[in-house]
Amino acid sequence: MFDLEVLLVAVGSVLGVGLLLGAGIPLIYALGVRSRESGRPGSNAVSAALMLVCVLLALGGIVVIVFGDAIFGG
Template structure:
């Protein structure tokens, strides 16, 4: 029997991970650059935090690609 709930959960999971590790990284980078260029107090720290998050997300994506079988089991 076709289970629509499982399908929706699977699609939402794939979409969430794709946005986080795919389109989310350039978004975080752009927000970090914008914060670094801002003249507001504390914006340099926010920009540095966003840049650090961008690097960590990229490293997490690389780790999933390289070690995906060991992490999630095949």
């Protein structure tokens, strides 16, 4: 039997992850660059934190690509 609720949850999950990882990482990077250039007090720390998040997400993606079978049991 076709379950519409399960389908909507799955589509919503895929859409959310796609937005987060597809458009979210460049957005975080852009906010980090903008923060560094603003010259406000504390902006260098905010910029460094945002850049660190970008680096960690990129490294996480590389780990999933290289070791995905071992991690997810493929």
